[in-house]
Amino acid sequence: MSILEAILLGLVQGISEFLPISSTAHLTLTGRMLNVIDAGKPEEWTAFIAVIQLGTLLSILVYFYKDLVNILTAFFTEVIGKRTKFSLLSENSKLGWLIISGSIPIAVIGLGLKKIIEGTLTKNLWVIGTSLIVLAVILAIAEKTAKFKKEMKDITIKDAILIGAAQSMALIPGSSRSGTTITGGLFCGLKRETAARFSFLLSIPAVFASGLLELKESIKFMNHDLMTAMIIATVVSGISGYIAIDFLLKFLKKNTTFAFIIYRIVIGIVILSLLYTNIIQK
């Protein structure tokens, strides 16, 4: 993988991780077009994707730095220190519990389906193209039926678990982690911006855990060239990811997600058409 290819993949990851358009779909399509995915070693590509996600994780940590400090401080003081009852907890401590409870579904399902996730299914463009379209339709239904009333303080544990369950649907390649969680949030009645904000906070444990796990397991596949490419792609994904988060949160204050829905359907049709005409291989 050349430096330019690494920069391009970093940009793809940073932009597509937070917008509800599927980073896996875009990375896999780009990787196939550049011929950088070794069909004989799919785990190398899975490892590359997981590690450059750490760059986008870093962008969330920087962007939500103050929120995270407040959540951690309140959680450790009230829950760990004072053992305060849930009903008496501050908003920040409750948010800590919401993130924990929302992360349980993906932890259980992610570890249970680890072999499938790391295998060839995650690179199958038929699956990716189809789920891009299917999730777009589900997001469109959520847009049409949602109430857009709840703010961060109104999210319940039940909402968090449901949104967490939606996050575990993102294990299907092409569905998009932010796409499934924003969709879940909308079905739970959250405002669009709140759904996106909670989606980003909820991604921290999942992306951190999967990134570190893959980093540990991918060390055996790494050579100097791949390591250099990973570092470059990770830095680029962090910078572009930060811009994407800031843009999406501002954009969703006044606009719907229909621009992304249309984009998902178009890119899904393009992928399926390229496969059908044998221009690219599955």
Place this chain on the structure above:
Amino acid sequence: MKEHLIAGFLMTLLSCSIAAQVDIKATMGVNMVSMPGLRDYLNVNYARSNQLSVFSTAVYFSGEADYQFEKMQIGIDLSSETNSYNFDQGAGQYTLSYSFLQPNLMLYHFIQGEGYKFRFGAGVGPRFLSVSETDPYIITSETNYKTTGFGIIGRIDASTAVSKSVFAYLGGDIGFNYLGVPSSGNKKLQAPMQPDGVKFTGFFVGLRLGILYSITL
């Protein structure tokens, strides 16, 4: 009546210019380029053990100035794409590098809100290509070729405010460039398998990162 029309026109012009904005943008990024003519030329003649894939990556720089009116923006974009290929040939290294100058007249529709801009649009413009080739088996000095053509481009981009007038920029392009065969005087860039010459016509997809400065007039 005539005076009223002139006054109305001037008022419209004035109100347009009061609401108008000029955006100045500088970006850099990477293009994923498919130029079948060039790829065949390199694969057949030079890249024997290391065949090029359908797409290759190229560096891209761009500067743009856009004038905003109503929900539209019209702009002049000046972009440059650069790439090079190197292959060991035993007698030395074969090198082919090229640089595209791509001015475009752009037209966008945009959505603007508090601290962000989202645009999509398209453009068209001439293309100026210069190619430099060094082949250790044929000549020892560098040969420079030039050609022209035209291209079309589609663009979607998002900018988010980092201060009142400065925005961080992310963008994506898709486009097609039609170019003639590069030549140096009477000598065309060609090979026995491509007697009509090597065409640089091709398709590209690219992503950009940059900065945008917005001036309200």
